[in-house]
Amino acid sequence: MRVLIASAGSRGDVAPYTGLGVRLAEEGHDVTIATHEPFAELVRGCGLGFRALPGDPRETLRSEDGQRWSQAKSSSIGMVRQLKMLGSHMREAAFAVAEAAEAGTDVLLLAPMVSPIGHPVAQGLGIPSAGVFLSPAYPTREFAPVLSKGGSFGPLGNVLAARAMSRILAATFASGANAVRERYGLPRLSPGQALRQQDAENWPVFHGYSEHVIPRPADWRSGLQVTGYWWPHLSRDWQPPTELLEFLDAGPPPVFVSFGSMVPGDSERLGQLVATALRQAGVRGVVQAGWLGLDVASDDNLITIGDAPHEWLFPRMAAVVHHAGAGTSAAALRAGAPAVPVPVLADQPFWSGRLHALGVATPPVPMRTITADRLGAAIHAAVTDPRYRERAEALAKLVNAEDGATGVVEFLRRV
Template sequence: MASNSSSSSSSRHVPRLNIVMQFVGTRGDIQPLIAYGQMLQNFGHRVRFATHNEHRALVTNNDLKFFPLGGDSQKLMKYMVTCGGIYPTIGAVLNGAIGENNEAISEILKSTWASCIDPDEVTNDGFFADAIIANPPSFGHIHCAEKLRIPLHIVFTMPWSETINFSHPLARSAYRVEESPRRRAESYQSVERFMWTGSHRIVNDFRKNILGLLPLSSEQALRMMNDVPHTYCWSPSLVPKPNDWGPNIDVCGFFFLYDKTDYPVPRSLMDFLDSGDPPLYIGFGSISGHDERKLFRTIIRALNITGKRAVVSDKLIAPDTEVPENIHPCGNCPHDWLFQYVSGVCHHGGAGTTATGLRAGLPTIIVPFFGDQYFWSDIVEKAGAGPPALSARSLHTRHLVDAINFISDANVKARAQEISRKMRDEHGCEAAMRSFHQQLPLDAMQSDLEETYPACYRIPKYGLKVSWPVAQILLGVESVFLDDLLPCATCEWNPAKSFNLSIPPLYRTPDRVLPYTEDQRKKIIAAFSDVINKVPQK
């Protein structure tokens, strides 16, 4: 539990922070979050985006600093597809998948700590996190925040906070009206307890041997995230904030990252799009672990029966497969571009693809494989923009035919267009940044003498807390000495226990250049002199 309350006033000065964003997931999970990172960076924060190495180019091509997290997103996803969620199947036990998954968690944990304190792997520029923004599967976030005594903010695309409105997506419960509110709320406790049971040894080993923190009991672990600020990046017009969520939880809107370069449209694709009625789009993202040959045969039969055409992701088409004329394979094509030209979409139900399709006003068929995909299929159905979810494990031609006919209905198309109009009035990244700033413990982060950067040192004999550049200026003129500086905690997550906190490094910018003009430097020194003159002499 954090002991420093956040400031509720948006007019308070927000210092420029070193923010590490720790996100585990597939490309579809990561891409929208990069847009959020860009928003924070444009505000003036220094953003480090820590994620799997396979997303390096995606991060750096969008002008954010990359830091590698452990784990392989494809292996993690394959485990989830195999199990259908977090609960392991007998097959996962027998084939060793659980052991591999635990090893990946251990790698992720260790790398989250490195992402907070290690220098840039390319430039060797120093970095020391002032705040952490993360999604729950990155695991190490709260423990790193506890060690550094800095703010943590969770950002996610599916509900992770207890509510009676809908069940935890990983509990394999559908979002149904007839499900009891009590069971919905209990599903969050069940998921947390199950995850802790499977990972407590790994987590406590990380706390003890890497962070130097005390191990957690089950009771401590299950309540430690209760007061952490959460921002959910989905449309509030689609899924409003539940009434039983407190002021530390916000729903801000979807995030969208648009390609900053022109997409080189293959001539064959453009010819296909222009050659008849708008086709469907069918694709299941980067989902692995399914039988693509069987799925593709089902797709062909359903399209032939309904007389529809489709652009189909080439991940569903094996290299030696014959492709009929009413299907065009599609490689790595930006959905925001392609969805302008299609009449409906059929996909796995990832939050990013779901958001892009609905924002384009497209009726939606979802074939979920695991996790929040079931949640989003239920949301789309409830909103009237698509049929009930189809089973990925037993997708039958008749069911896909019925679903295609469903989204061809004029009323369903009209409902999708209505959702699109509401979503276009929302600005998810901007709202999320406001939420982050409003939840910061600004009083604790305020630096004396000059407020551009957050306080990270205390000077007890003068009753001051100062930022790293202010400390460097004072050291440079020998107004203070290193022995006068103590680390400044801005957010205590475990105030009942006292841990040693290493003093942060002095330099936090490239080339060790202080971010002040000579006039600003003189003002800081003068302000410090005023403070000294007011301190009673012993």
């Protein structure tokens, strides 16, 4: 079957689908990923087809609106700013997804940021579709929605907050979704009608994380599955830089620091803060530049690197300091590495809280209140308290024993 996986966002919103795509290709399917042009090499390097969606998320985050979003003082303000950015591009994005699917697709698999416009594309083309999500996406009494600060508002409050957030997100995508419906002669739907239609269909959604990390809520409807993680595909052609290998061999395991696709302000100031924190903690450090261009003055105990596969790097680290995006959090869990979460926005406070509750991470050090002293103390705790490492390694055995692609493989066999 010709399978199109459509995703939008940062590298962490694309990389897990390379692993899923390779597994589906091994099952005999012709797999293509539709995403932003900057990730074309990442996709093609895995032997998968590529179709372009508009936009460059890196440039978006560096824009004035992107900076205002990433530096928001609260999750609610950040979400409003994010939705404003998204809403201005919805019609263009919707037609791009439609054109990608029209190029030859038998089944459409949709990531969260694409599903509201991709679902009517599948309806218009008369092909099966399913969601492939990296975080919990449906209301439950058991925890607050992922785009809140995490925790709980109480059973009823959790459900009401999640429903309200779903409506707000659906409204953001409504113009693009209805433009697609018009393209295929389908009736227009309000945001609420679109959500109710998916529920009435029992539209299948596969959540690519482990039940050992977040158990499937008992009050979710049928059709919503938690499958286990989809690990990014590691290209056989990738080789670690000689400088990095020499640094790793020159001393004890270092601490990794990166904020991934986040661009929270002044890279020079944050680089100095990170270097000071690592020195205060008494550890060696591997600092990944990321989209911010984070840099520290390299010496015998510190090195700055570019992109490196987390699945290769993290098992070699004493601890991992990261922004707690879904993908990076998963990579740290896979490696059994203690974590120091530094959430910035979106779902990151949710994952930070979850990692800490599992006992595999220190209490979060939010970016908006970060200091060298706080970060240094958290790093010191992560590398000196053996309980973090013990819990992380125990959980790693559980998540690595799962085959997260099985549910999607079985879905394709059924359709």
